[in-house]
Amino acid sequence: MNPRVLALSGGVGGAKLVLGLDRIHAAGELSVIVNTADDFTHLGLRICPDLDTTFYTLSGDANPEVGWGRRDESWAFMLALEQLGGETWFRLGDRDLALHAYRTSRLAQGERLTTIMIDVAARRGLATMPLPMTDDPVRTAVITASGPLAFQHYFVREQCQPAVVSLRYDGAAAARVSPEVAAAFASPRLEAIVICPSNPYLSIDPLLAVPDLRSLLAKATVPVIAVTPLVGGRAIKGPTTKIMTELGIPCSARAIAAHYGELIDGFVLDREDEGLAPSLGMPSCVTNTVMRTLEDRIGLARAVVEFAGRLRGSGQRP
Amino acid sequence: MNPRVLALSGGVGGAKLVLGLDRIHAAGELSVIVNTADDFTHLGLRICPDLDTTFYTLSGDANPEVGWGRRDESWAFMLALEQLGGETWFRLGDRDLALHAYRTSRLAQGERLTTIMIDVAARRGLATMPLPMTDDPVRTAVITASGPLAFQHYFVREQCQPAVVSLRYDGAAAARVSPEVAAAFASPRLEAIVICPSNPYLSIDPLLAVPDLRSLLAKATVPVIAVTPLVGGRAIKGPTTKIMTELGIPCSARAIAAHYGELIDGFVLDREDEGLAPSLGMPSCVTNTVMRTLEDRIGLARAVVEFAGRLRGSGQRP
Numbered sequence: 001m002n003p004r005v006l007a008l009s010g011g012v013g014g015a016k017l018v019l020g021l022d023r024i025h026a027a028g029e030l031s032v033i034v035n036t037a038d039d040f041t042h043l044g045l046r047i048c049p050d051l052d053t054t055f056y057t058l059s060g061d062a063n064p065e066v067g068w069g070r071r072d073e074s075w076a077f078m079l080a081l082e083q084l085g086g087e088t089w090f091r092l093g094d095r096d097l098a099l100h101a102y103r104t105s106r107l108a109q110g111e112r113l114t115t116i117m118i119d120v121a122a123r124r125g126l127a128t129m130p131l132p133m134t135d136d137p138v139r140t141a142v143i144t145a146s147g148p149l150a151f152q153h154y155f156v157r158e159q160c161q162p163a164v165v166s167l168r169y170d171g172a173a174a175a176r177v178s179p180e181v182a183a184a185f186a187s188p189r190l191e192a193i194v195i196c197p198s199n200p201y202l203s204i205d206p207l208l209a210v211p212d213l214r215s216l217l218a219k220a221t222v223p224v225i226a227v228t229p230l231v232g233g234r235a236i237k238g239p240t241t242k243i244m245t246e247l248g249i250p251c252s253a254r255a256i257a258a259h260y261g262e263l264i265d266g267f268v269l270d271r272e273d274e275g276l277a278p279s280l281g282m283p284s285c286v287t288n289t290v291m292r293t294l295e296d297r298i299g300l301a302r303a304v305v306e307f308a309g310r311l312r313g314s315g316q317r318p
Numbered sequence: 319m320n321p322r323v324l325a326l327s328g329g330v331g332g333a334k335l336v337l338g339l340d341r342i343h344a345a346g347e348l349s350v351i352v353n354t355a356d357d358f359t360h361l362g363l364r365i366c367p368d369l370d371t372t373f374y375t376l377s378g379d380a381n382p383e384v385g386w387g388r389r390d391e392s393w394a395f396m397l398a399l400e401q402l403g404g405e406t407w408f409r410l411g412d413r414d415l416a417l418h419a420y421r422t423s424r425l426a427q428g429e430r431l432t433t434i435m436i437d438v439a440a441r442r443g444l445a446t447m448p449l450p451m452t453d454d455p456v457r458t459a460v461i462t463a464s465g466p467l468a469f470q471h472y473f474v475r476e477q478c479q480p481a482v483v484s485l486r487y488d489g490a491a492a493a494r495v496s497p498e499v500a501a502a503f504a505s506p507r508l509e510a511i512v513i514c515p516s517n518p519y520l521s522i523d524p525l526l527a528v529p530d531l532r533s534l535l536a537k538a539t540v541p542v543i544a545v546t547p548l549v550g551g552r553a554i555k556g557p558t559t560k561i562m563t564e565l566g567i568p569c570s571a572r573a574i575a576a577h578y579g580e581l582i583d584g585f586v587l588d589r590e591d592e593g594l595a596p597s598l599g600m601p602s603c604v605t606n607t608v609m610r611t612l613e614d615r616i617g618l619a620r621a622v623v624e625f626a627g628r629l630r631g632s633g634q635r636p
Contacts, residue, residue: 044362044422074394080416085441086423094412098398104362105404123403 001129001180002187003031005305007194008133008217010035010203011050012067013229013237014196015057017304018128020297021194022058024305027127031184033213035198036113036132037140037169037206040152042090043081045100046107049152050203051117052099054130058121067237069096089157114178131184133207136175140206141168151202160239164246167201172209177216185216192308193217195226197289199240200259201247208263223265223311225304228253228289231270236290254279266311268304283311319447319498320505321349323623325512326451326535328353328521329368330385331547331555332514333375335622336446338615339512340376342623345445349502351531353516354431354450355458355487355524358470360408361399363418364425367470368521369435370417372448376439385555387414407475432496449502451525454493458524459486469520478557482564485519490527495534503534510626511535513544515607517558518577519565526581541583541629543622546571546607549588554608572597584629586622601629 005025009018009032018032035050049068056062056070063069073093082088092100099120106116112135121129142154144162154160184190198204208214217224233251235241241251249255257267257280267280270289277284285307291297323343327336327350339348353368367386374380374388381387391411400406410418417438424434430453439447460472462480472478502508516522526532535542551569553559559569567573575585575598585598588607595602603625609615 041426042423043419044364044426045419046362074392074412076392076412077395077415077419080413081420084416084420084438086416086420094392094394095398097395097415098402098404101361101363101395102399102402102404105360108359108362120402123401 001028001031001184002189003184004029004187004189004191005031005194005308006184006187006190006192007032007196008204008207009033009050009054009196010198011038011053012057014050014198014203015054015062016291016297017194017196017227017300018054019057019294020291020299020301021304022128023294023298024301025127030128031187032128032130033133033181033184033207034130035203035206036134037138037172038151038155038202040139040150042152043087043092044104045097046104047090047092047100047152048103048113048117048132051130051132052096055099055117055121055124055126058126058128058130059124069093090152112178114180118180131180132178133181133213134175134210135178136171138169138171138175138206138210140202141170143168155202160242164243166247167205169206169209172206173211175210175212177210177212181213182216185220190220190222191312192222192305193220193224194304194308195224195260195264197227197229199229199235199238199243200256201240201243214263217263223308224263225266225268225285225308225311226257226260226264227268227300227304228256228270228273230256230273231290232272252276257282266307268300268307283314319346319349319502320507321502322347322505322507322509323349323512323626324502324505324508324510325350325514326522326525327351327368327372327514328516329356329371330375332368332516332521333372333380334609334615335512335514335545335618336372337375337612338609338617338619339622340446341612341616342619343445348446349505350446350448351451351499351502351525352448353521353524354452355456355490356469356473356520357455358457358468360470361405361410362422363415364422365408365410365418366421366431366435366450369448369450370414373417373435373439373442373444376444376446376448377442387411408470430496432498436498449498450496451499451531452493452528453496454489456487456489456493456524456528458520459488461486473520478560482561484565485523487524487527490524491529493528493530495528495530499531500534503538508538508540509630510540510623511538511542512622512626513542513578513582515545515547517547517553517556517561518574519558519561532581535581541626542581543584543586543603543626543629544575544578544582545586545618545622546574546588546591548574548591549608550590570594575600584625586618586625601632
């Protein structure tokens with residue numbers, strides 16, 4: 001794996017751009033580093049929501065309606081679990097369960113999450129391997145007025161209702177990047193690093209909280225580009241603006257660019273936010289960032305890669 | 319739970335008689351203590367084959383064809399696991415999985431297996447609660463010429479092909495019976511203890527290897543009756559006679575009675591083996607022990623209970 005492009009991503013929003021990037025690159029030209037701070041153990045099984053969403057998106061198995069799980073899924077397990085009085089707030093389809101059980105079983109044998117996910121992706125014939133940001137345990141805790149909530153309890157069980165006071169990425173400071181992530185950053189043909197339009201606070205900040213990963217990003221000699229998750233001050237999906245409001249941050253793409261600050265060399269804005277470009281304090285690219293169709297995904301991916309090319313050409317980074 | 323009858327059982331063969339005993343008793347009059355030495359952790363999930371077979375048999379959910387798992391089952395999970403390259407030698411149906419995940423999840427919270435199984439049985443409305451023989455880990459190791467095999471590897475994956483040199487019940491010596499099992503033995507209205515027609519070496523000996531349990535059985539003041547798993551020197555199902563041959567034991571109901579020896583007060587023989595009765599050296603009851611229909615199960619259960627009544631009446635035990 002010597003990628004030309006390295007993407008940093010969370011779940012559904014990021015995975016859309018990842019799919020676009022995957023479609024315009026040859027096998028091995030794209031690597032994706034995925035948030036694992038949403039991972040949790042549930043019903044004895046290790047569940048990795050962002051990795052799995054990325055995997056299912058790339059393999060064409062993703063459920064197009066809900067942004068999690070698989071298409072053409074059945075629910076016999078969930079119904080039987082409900083009849084037993086088990087916890088059903090986290091929906092696990094019969095086919096999706098296989099991935100969790102397979103992963104859990106190999107983890108129990110001492111294998112690394114990265115190795116397992118690479119094997120799964122290779123077996124499915126993927127050209128792009130979703131890489132965990134780390135093999136070490138990092139877990140997002142959402143601090144609310146009534147105390148901390150484990151991420152999935154906040155996100156799924158409580159449906160993001162509690163107001164966020166702050167966020168904590170437990171384990172991040174001690175986590176190390178895997179050899180595969182380090183190698184992707186060291187790729188001799190690397191041309192761009194893309195921060196996907198994921199929720200910065202829930203999906204990207206956990207990656208940046210891993211010291212090695214932040215340092216690799218800060219030292220990158222290719223353009224680092226972030227794509228806005230906000231259009232006209234609104235998120236396409238998810239609680240980004242709700243959290244920004246609760247944290248006292250203005251709901252604007254400009255605040256996202258400022259959030260990444262010196263870590264990035266360029267910012268991709270939606271056409272609707274073109275007026276913000278002069279005030280970003282960094283190079284920007286204005287394009288359509290709303291990805292409804294595969295063509296939208298590919299179009300945004302091309303725009304991002306071309307933007308990186310312009311930044312390289314302009315000597316923004318040597 | 320103050321049972322009148324206490325049954326000791328393994329999986330499918332034993333569960334047939336348990337169902338018969340259940341049908342002729344009022345709720346709470348029967349307790350069943352089930353082998354847990356076949357339990358194992360697979361794909362991250364705690365699986366308890368004998369407990370689950372007993373549970374599904376009592377709840378009417380058992381698969382009538384194969385002696386494991388549930389009827390009306392679907393296999394989406396298994397197929398997806400196969401596509402991932404996962405281990406598929408142990409078949410787990412979509413609905414059956416729910417029980418394993420539910421149990422694993424509660425065990426992970428520090429709950430006892432006994433509490434969980436009682437809750438599951440109560441929720442399903444069972445009159446008879448299958449009790450684990452212990453909440454401590456006991457695991458049968460099958461010693462073969464090429465080394466030890468974990469029980470399910472021997473039984474399911476290798477389909478009982480390797481010759482058995484000996485059997486080891488790891489953990490049994492240190493295991494304690496649960497308060498529920500102790501209470502069942504102490505029931506003031508207890509009238510009989512029945513060793514079901516399970517494989518003595520694989521299913522009943524693990525119970526007898528738990529010192530407390532063996533001692534409770536040895537000190538019982540009600541008749542202890544074993545029901546033969548062999549008819550005409552053959553087992554209805556499973557590897558009983560194969561193992562007996564490998565261990566150098568004659569394949570006869572008489573050898574089974576001798577195996578339990580002083581622990582039992584009476585032995586139930588099949589009609590086909592009536593001629594063995596005089597040579598058993600203990601009271602016997604000759605009846606039909608082949609349980610094809612529910613009526614067969616109920617018929618055998620009645621015969622066993624009546625036999626215990628005769629032994630009590632004869633003062634065999636005060």
